[in-house]
Amino acid sequence: MPDALIRPLVKALIVLMALELLLAVLNLACPPDMTRAMRASPVVLDRNGVFLRALPVDDGRWRIRADLDSTDPVFLHNLLGVEDERFYWHPGVDAAAIARALLSNLHAGGIVSGGSTITMQTARLLSPHPRSYGNKAIEALRALQLELRYSKRDILQLYLTLAPYGGNLEGVRAASLSYFGHEPDSLTLDEQALLISLPQAPEARRPDLHPKAAQGARDLILRRMQAQNLIGAQAMTEAMQAPAARSRLPFPMLAWHLAGRLARQVKGLQATIHTTIDARLQTRLEQMAAATAKAQGPNVSAAVMVVDIRTRGVLASVGGAGLDRPGGWLDMTQALRSPGSSLKPFIYGFAFENGVVAPDTRLMDAPTRFGDYQPEDFDRSFHGEVSVKEALINSLNVPAVAVLSRIGPDVFQARLAAVGVKLVRPKSSLHDAGLALALGGAGIKLADLAELYAGLGDHGLVKPLAYELKDEQANLKVSGKRLMRAEAADKVIGILRETPPPPGRLPGPLMRVANRPAYKTGTSYGYRDALAVGVAGGYAVMVWTGRPDGGARADATGRESAGPLLFDTFDLLRAPSQAPQAIAPPGAPLALQTLDAAQDHLSILFPPNGATVYVETQGRAVTDLKVARPLKLSAHSAAPIQWYVDGQPLKPDDEGDFDWSPPQEGFYDLTVTNASGQSAKTHVRVVAIPDGGRP
Numbered sequence: 001m002p003d004a005l006i007r008p009l010v011k012a013l014i015v016l017m018a019l020e021l022l023l024a025v026l027n028l029a030c031p032p033d034m035t036r037a038m039r040a041s042p043v044v045l046d047r048n049g050v051f052l053r054a055l056p057v058d059d060g061r062w063r064i065r066a067d068l069d070s071t072d073p074v075f076l077h078n079l080l081g082v083e084d085e086r087f088y089w090h091p092g093v094d095a096a097a098i099a100r101a102l103l104s105n106l107h108a109g110g111i112v113s114g115g116s117t118i119t120m121q122t123a124r125l126l127s128p129h130p131r132s133y134g135n136k137a138i139e140a141l142r143a144l145q146l147e148l149r150y151s152k153r154d155i156l157q158l159y160l161t162l163a164p165y166g167g168n169l170e171g172v173r174a175a176s177l178s179y180f181g182h183e184p185d186s187l188t189l190d191e192q193a194l195l196i197s198l199p200q201a202p203e204a205r206r207p208d209l210h211p212k213a214a215q216g217a218r219d220l221i222l223r224r225m226q227a228q229n230l231i232g233a234q235a236m237t238e239a240m241q242a243p244a245a246r247s248r249l250p251f252p253m254l255a256w257h258l259a260g261r262l263a264r265q266v267k268g269l270q271a272t273i274h275t276t277i278d279a280r281l282q283t284r285l286e287q288m289a290a291a292t293a294k295a296q297g298p299n300v301s302a303a304v305m306v307v308d309i310r311t312r313g314v315l316a317s318v319g320g321a322g323l324d325r326p327g328g329w330l331d332m333t334q335a336l337r338s339p340g341s342s343l344k345p346f347i348y349g350f351a352f353e354n355g356v357v358a359p360d361t362r363l364m365d366a367p368t369r370f371g372d373y374q375p376e377d378f379d380r381s382f383h384g385e386v387s388v389k390e391a392l393i394n395s396l397n398v399p400a401v402a403v404l405s406r407i408g409p410d411v412f413q414a415r416l417a418a419v420g421v422k423l424v425r426p427k428s429s430l431h432d433a434g435l436a437l438a439l440g441g442a443g444i445k446l447a448d449l450a451e452l453y454a455g456l457g458d459h460g461l462v463k464p465l466a467y468e469l470k471d472e473q474a475n476l477k478v479s480g481k482r483l484m485r486a487e488a489a490d491k492v493i494g495i496l497r498e499t500p501p502p503p504g505r506l507p508g509p510l511m512r513v514a515n516r517p518a519y520k521t522g523t524s525y526g527y528r529d530a531l532a533v534g535v536a537g538g539y540a541v542m543v544w545t546g547r548p549d550g551g552a553r554a555d556a557t558g559r560e561s562a563g564p565l566l567f568d569t570f571d572l573l574r575a576p577s578q579a580p581q582a583i584a585p586p587g588a589p590l591a592l593q594t595l596d597a598a599q600d601h602l603s604i605l606f607p608p609n610g611a612t613v614y615v616e617t618q619g620r621a622v623t624d625l626k627v628a629r630p631l632k633l634s635a636h637s638a639a640p641i642q643w644y645v646d647g648q649p650l651k652p653d654d655e656g657d658f659d660w661s662p663p664q665e666g667f668y669d670l671t672v673t674n675a676s677g678q679s680a681k682t683h684v685r686v687v688a689i690p691d692g693g694r695p
Contacts, residue, residue, distance in 0.1 A: 032145050033127050037158055040065040041174070042266040044259035046279040047313075047469060051183060051252045053259035056168070062251070064173040065271040066160035068153060071172065072187045076156070079196050081230045082221060084118040088152055092119040092143035118159050119143040121199075125162040163199040166206035167248070177252075179207055179245040189231065189239040193221040207245040215244040255282050257319030257331035262467060274469045276313035281306065284572060285316045292565045293321030296545060296556065301325060303332035304569060305450045305542040309535070312454055312463045313472040320548070327548025333450075336424055336443035337529045337544065340522025340558055341395045345492045346452065347438055348392055349460075350415060351403045352488040359389045359491055363399040366614040367689050384612045384687075392495050395521070400438040409434030413442075419455065419462040419481040421448045440524045449533060450542045452483070457518075457535035460489035493518045493535060502532075502563030517541075517570050521558030528552055532562035534570070541569050602641075602678040605634040607670070609682040615662060617688045623664040625688055630659035637674040644671040662686040 041064045044052045049070075057063050068076065080087050086094050094117050116124070116139065123142035129135050146155055165175035172195055176184040180191055187195070197217035198205055207214040219240050226236040253259075255277050262273050289302040296302075306316040319331035351357045365383040383396060391399035404412060413423050413434070424443035425434065436442075447465060455462030461480035466472040483489070496518035519534025529546045530553075543562040547553065607613050618626040633643050633650070643650040643658045646669055652658050662668065665688050673679045 032123065032142050032149075036126055036162060039063065040161060040171075040271040042263040042271055042273065043173075044255070044263050044273045044275055046254070046275055046277045046282070047315075048279065049274075050254075050279040051177065052254040052275065052277060052279065052282075053256060053263065054251060055260065055263045061168045061170050062174040062178070063161065063170040064177075066157050066171055066173055067272075068157050068160075070183065070185050071160065072184055072192070075184065075187045075192045075195065078192055078225055078230050080118070080156075081228055082196055082224055083121075085228075087118050087156070090117060092145075092147035093117060093140045117143060119146055119155050122146060122155055122159040122162065125159065125164075164202040165195070165198045166202040166208070169202075169248075178248045181249045188242065189222070189235055190218060190242040190244065193225065193239060194218040194245065197221045208248045211244060211246040218244060253323075254279055254286070255317055255319075256323065257333070258314075258317040258467065261331070261334075276308075276311075276315060276466055276469060276472050277317065278315045281572070282316045282318070285318050285569065286322075288565060288568060288572075289318045290321045290325075292545060293325060296561060297553070299326050299547050299549070299551065300545060300553070301327050301330075301332060301548050302562075302565065303446055303542075303544045304565065305333055305446060305540075306569065306573065307450050307454045307465060307540040307542075308472075309454050309457045309538050309540055310476075311466060311472045312451075312475045313466045313469075314450075315539075317467075330548045332544055332546075332548060333446045333542075335548070336445060337546070338440040338442070338522075338524035339444050339449060340440040340524045340529060340531055341397075341400070341438075342449060342520050342522035342531050342533050342558075343440070343444075344392060344395065344400045344438060345456065345496060345520055346416070346483075347400055347404050347407065347412065348388060348495075349456070349484045349488045349492045350407050350412065351388075352491050353484045354407065356406050357388050357403060359387065359495060361388045362386070363388060363391055363402060364614075365391065365396045365398050367398075367616045382614050382616070383606070384614050389495050389498075392492075393499050397439055401435050404435055404438045409437050412437060415483070416452070419451075419483050420464065421452055421462075440522060440529075446531075446542050446544050449531075450540055453533050453535055453542070454540040455480070455483045456489050456492060457538075457540055459486035460484040496520055496534070502559055502567060517566070519563075519566060521563055523556075523558045526552035527554065527556040530556050530558040530561035532558050532566035534566055536570050537573060539570070539573055541566055541573075543569065602635060602637040602672065602674050602676075602680050604670070604672060604680045604682045605636055606632070607682060607684045610684070611682075612685045612687055614687050614689050617690050619690060625662060625664055627661040630661045633658040633660055633670065633672070635672045635680065637672070637678070638676075641672055641674045644673075645669075647671075 039057050041054045041057055041062055043054045043064055046052055054062065054064055084094070086096075116136075120139045120143040123139045123146060127142070129138075150158070160172045162170055163172065164170055165172075165179075169175050169178055172184050175195055175198065176182060176187070176191070179194070180187075184195070194207070194214065194217075197220065198214070201217070204210060205214045205217045222231070222236045222239050225231045226233055231239075255275070258277070259275070262275065266273065285304050285306070289304050293300045293302040301321045302318070303320060304316060304318040305314060307314055317333055319333050320328045322328050348357070352359075357363070362385050365386050367382060382398070383394070386394075386396060386399065388399070388403075390396075413425070416423060421444070423437065425437070425441070434441075451462060451465055454465070458480070460483050462483045463475050463478065463480040464471075466475050497516055499519055499521075517534035517536035519532060522531040522533070523529070528550055529544060532543045534541055543566045545556070545561045545565070613631060615625070615631060616628040618628055635641055635643075639656065643660070645660060650658050650660060665686050667683065667685050670682045670684065671679055
């Protein structure tokens with residue numbers, strides 16, 4: 001080759017290399033500002049990818065990070081066909097498109113076409129500035145920088161994250177959710193056209209403010225798509241006839257409390273949280289909780305948690321009865337509240353494990369003072385000698401406190417703390433005040449209670465609750481912390497399965513789907529908290545109702561206020577019992593051996609036949625007793641009923657209840673009759689407990 005040709009080529013090569021070096025230096029010295037790309041609205045999804053909730057970025061804008069894998073591929077194809085047909089071929093700047101736009105602008109006498117590529121538009125979205133030829137040149141340089149630094153896929157995803165769609169909406173996901181009510185994974189042709197048109201004039205074409213302009217812009221895009229052979233004439237006509245969006249829809253707000261808490265914990269570029277929540281279950285339980293709270297009063301809220309015992313995944317977390325109710329913004333699954341009697345199963349479980357008692361151990365339910373603390377049963381009556389099993393089933397207070405005193409309240413609290421559950425005890429000068437733990441004298445979160453009951457249902461092994469799918473998988477690989485031995489936990493579960501169901505619910509063995517939860521209720525002082533918590537079919541379910549402000553309520557017990565919702569939740573889960581069989585009796589109780597639907601069999605609930613009943617009296621007299629608290633006689637029968645003591649009729653009170661104050665110690669025959677002519681008898685012994693002391 002002649003020197004005359006070589007020298008110019010060498011010079012040209014040197015100039016080209018110098019330009020490339022200059023561009024590389026400028027690229028390093030003046031990188032594109034990616035600040036806006038680093039901030040996106042955190043999005044919380046359910047376990048199947050269903051949108052639960054998102055939070056806006058700092059300036060109040062909804063900027064939801066786009067995901068090309070979850071975006072309609074036809075929309076992506078049509079977007080590039082209209083906006084940048086050579087997107088995958090140019091280096092960020094399309095010289096042919098710029099030349100065509102320049103000629104159009106000269107012919108029109110102003111800027112009517114920009115010739116910007118998707119990459120150039122992305123550069124402008126990263127650093128917004130007024131449109132001008134000078135700024136267009138800067139956009140071109142920034143576009144070249146972006147192409148050097150990122151893949152085409154990254155650039156397209158960035159554009160679909162930052163593109164404006166009117167108001168405070170940025171990104172195709174925010175626009176699709178707000179205007180259409182669904183994710184952009186499947187878009188109709190008219191929806192695609194609207195989303196393509198909006199970023200060019202987002203405020204002038206806002207469907208909620210300027211619906212005619214929005215529809216006109218949509219139809220213009222449809223004509224361009226047809227002209228470029230992206231769609232057919234018939235498809236264009238059908239899409240233009242479709243009703244256009246005319247308003248904005250609210251973003252989904254499922255699991256509002258939990259989703260908000262998780263979203264606020266997002267760090268860095270993590271913008272999507274995949275939770276363990278089941279959106280369909282969550283939706284139904286939110287409705288049920290709202291209905292329950294509404295039925296119980298204007299200031300009442302409700303909370304529900306459902307935990308998969310195998311993985312500890314939280315399938316539902318209802319923190320309140322609705323944002324429109326008092327205290328609805330508070331997450332009651334995380335609030336410190338009294339557990340009532342719901343910790344009693346763990347007291348007995350520890351006692352079983354330590355050999356303090358067994359299920360058949362006989363305990364005394366009678367007025368008893370433990371140092372400075374004197375508990376009494378919820379119904380203000382005492383049942384005399386009972387077994388541990390009977391004491392737990394009937395949630396008797398004095399036996400539970402007696403067993404806790406043998407274990408030690410500090411030891412009890414320490415064992416819970418060892419598995420990560422903290423009880424918050426009130427400060428008190430009374431040395432024995434810790435015994436009130438048995439009756440709800442400490443604060444605990446509903447979520448922590450769920451952790452304990454899930455452990456009880458997992459043969460005594462406690463693991464942390466999993467709110468994200470990654471944590472659920474991690475739980476499958478760990479053995480957990482031992483709360484109590486499996487034998488003790490299974491004994492407790494077996495006893496709890498025999499707890500009588502809430503009013504209006506048939507006992508588990510009579511239900512076709514043997515939905516027999518092992519459950520416990522709890523009621524705090526002043527009826528402030530009503531709880532029903534249980535295990536069945538591989539699930540642990542927690543239900544709380546009460547006033548978020550801690551106000552007292554009238555006669556709102558856990559059995560009546562929270563129990564029905566607990567059973568309804570198990571019905572919703574269709575959870576057949578997988579708990580151990582009841583310890584005793586092996587068969588049905590005598591009253592259920594023969595089922596006669598034509599009659600309501602009369603039976604005595606209290607006092608049981610052959611029982612020794614202890615009554616608290618004033619003074620130490622053996623005759624002419626001054627009973628401090630009358631005995632409440634109870635029978636299972638339709639009203640009206642009549643009680644007789646040694647053949648003499650007993651007069652009911654104004655509410656139709658029968659309170660009996662025995663005149664002296666000794667043996668009595670009690671008889672009850674009903675309107676059907678049925679009768680039942682019981683023979684009891686009465687023993688006086690003078691001045692609240694021991695017999």
